[in-house]
Every structure is written in structure tokens, then in C-alpha cells.
Amino acid sequence: MSQILKTKEPPITVLLIDDQAIIGEAVRRICASQPDIQFHFVSDPTQAIAKARELQPTVILQDLVMPGVDGLDLVSQFRAETATATTPLVVLSSKEEGQTKAEAFARGANDYMVKLPDPLEIIARLRYHSRGYIAQLQRNAAYEALASELHQAAEYVRSLLPAPMDVPALRTRWVFTPSASLGGDCFGYRMLDDSHFAFWLIDVCGHGVGPSLLSVSVRNLLQGAAPSVDLRQPGAVMTMLNASFQMATQNNLYFTGWYGVLHVPTRALRWSGAAHPSVLIAGPSGIRECESQNTIIGMVDGIAFEETLIDLDHGDRIYIYSDGVVEIAIPDGTVWSHSQFMDFMRTDALNAPSPIDRVMQYTEQLQGGAAYQDDVSMVEIEVR
Secondary structure (H helix, E strand, C coil), X not given: CCCCCCCCCCCEEEEEECCCHHHHHHHHHHHHCCCCEEEEEECCHHHHHHHHHHHCCXXXXXXXXXXXXXXXXXXXXXXXXXXXXXXXXXXXXXXXXXXXXXXXXXXXXXXXXXXXXXXXXXXXXXXXXXXXXXXXHHHHHHHHHHHHHHHHHHHHHHHHCCCCCECCCEEEEEEEECCCCCCEEEEEEEECCXXXXXXXXXXXXXXXXXXXXHHHHHHHHHHCXXXXXXXCCHHXXXXXXXXXXXXXXXXXXXXXXXXXXXXXXXXXXXXXXXXXXXXXXXXXXXXXXXXXXXXXXXXXXXXCCCCEEEECCCCCEEEXXXXXXXCEECCCCXXXXXXXXXXXXXXXXXXXXXXXXXXXXXXXXXXXXXXXXXXXXXXXXXXX
């Protein structure tokens, strides 16, 4: 991923539009004493928009009374142009008129000067407006760079997620939708040997590249060789993660998680949850919830995590998900809760041809769009 680099601050670029050459020369001389100010002058107001597009000034000085063009209309034209919509604009007038001043501000002017004021005042205003605008441009550039990095990080996380599996004993499918600010979701599954199928999901606190990198570190540990622990023992795995990722050594980051191991021949499922949303199991014998038995990973050192053993049936479907799908902000100011999510699963989604797709469709309707405030991960595992 690229780094956001600090660049040299751009110069103050002044564009003056005034039909009087004497005013142009006066302002040019005032600006000439300031080495960081670049001055440009346009005497024909019909060329003002084109010149502003070309120069991209940091402040525009514009006379209100010019032949052939209404000065207030020109202010409106500057604000209608994408290139100058937010550029600071200072209107110049030969006299102080309250009504004209009010109309100029209503059209989008940032300041009003009776020409020509003291040179010190002109320079002060040019600097004031330009510095604010330059800071705004730099913030926008930093935000765009950050958004690009978050997008790259999200794509990297996505590239690490497992391919859907469809074998005689098991079928998997999943959805992963990162939030705009990128959360810390990550999940995976794999056959540990001929008989044991492991699957897991973690959700690191916070948003940004930091939580994402921590989730990738956990993923690499779970998907790689871990000789210090038997990956077929969920309690031991969670204990190992807690010891390895204490928040005191991880920039105060912690995470919830769920880790399960299915013994495929007998359909016996061992699992351990760490303050994670309940895993849902739906099948011929009904609907069951596997609630987490343990605390958050990374908060308390030196504890042993418990595990639980349950038996599954042919046709059972396991749903493991992050809290991004059960804490949906609704436009009316309320939040769709976990209990409402469970009710929706029981009464609606589990009856749909694709429960995961139905959940995504419904939550997008709830929040009024596809942009989630937190990462959304949901995995379906069907035991055949």
C-alpha cells in the first residue's frame, strides 16, 4: 500500500478580474512584494471563467461593475463551475452598499472589499482566504489517499478469503462487504486432515488499516502451521490467540471471535466463542444458537478458554457472522438489534433460497443503501 506523503505547500495564486487596468497594476505591485504570491490579471470578464479553469487560483478578486457582464451573475457562474465552486471569492466594489453586499454573499462570495483598501489589508485577506482553501485541498487529497489505501486493504483482505467449497460432505458460501472506513473482519475455513473441518471468524475493534492488519495476522496464524497448539481443539486455539494478541502489545486493539471444528464422519462440532455474536444452526430438528462462552480476546491474560461439543444432523446449515450485519443503523435513528436479526432469520431469511442474499437485501433496505457502517461478514456452511 502506498503512503500518504506530505507535499510542499502550493503558492498563493491570485486571479483579479477587473476592467480597469489601473486597478490591475495597483494589485500587481502590492502582490509583487510577496515572493509566495503569484498574481494574474484578466481585464475581459468574459474570459474570467476560462482563465480560472486554467490557473486554479487559491483566491479570486472580482469587480462587481464591469461592461458587458453583471458582476453578481459572474459570482453565480463561478459557483456553478466545478473548478471554482469552492474557490474563495472576494468581490470588489467602489462603495459600501448593504444591499449589494448581501446579494454578493447570497450568490456565494466569501468576502467584500471597497477598492482599494490598505495594501496590508489586501495581503492579509489574500493570505487568510488562500490558506484556508489550500488546507481544504490538502485535507481532501489526504482523504482521497486514505480512501485509496483502505480500498487496497479491503481488496487484500478479500484476496485472502477462502474460495467457496462444494464437496460431498460440505458446501460453503459467504459474503464480505467492507465498510468505507474498513473494519477488522476476517474469516476462513479449511480441512485440517481427512476428518476435521475448521472454520472461524474474527472481528477486530475499530476501523482502518490497523485493525485490518491485525485481523490478517490472526488469519495467517490460523491458516498456517501452529505446532504449539492442536488446531482441532477450539478451546486451546482461542487460549493461544488470547495469549498471542494481548491488547497491551497490539496498540490497544482486541477482537471477538468464534472457532469451530467439525468432525465430518460423525458430524460432531466442537466450538469456542469469545464474546462473538451467537452462531446460528438451522436444520431438520429446528434452530439452535451457539452462544459465546468466553470473554473478548486480548483483554485478560492467562485465562483458559472453554469449548463446547454438540452433534449436528444431515442438512444442518451453520451461519457465522460479524456484528456489522446485526447492528444496522436505520434512518429513523434506531438500530436493528441482534434479537431482531434472529427473528428475521427464523421468520424470513431461512425460508429463502439463499438466506445470505436475503439478509443482505433486507439490511440494505433497512439502512437505505449498500454502504454499511461496519464490515459485514456472513458465512454459511451446509452439512450434507
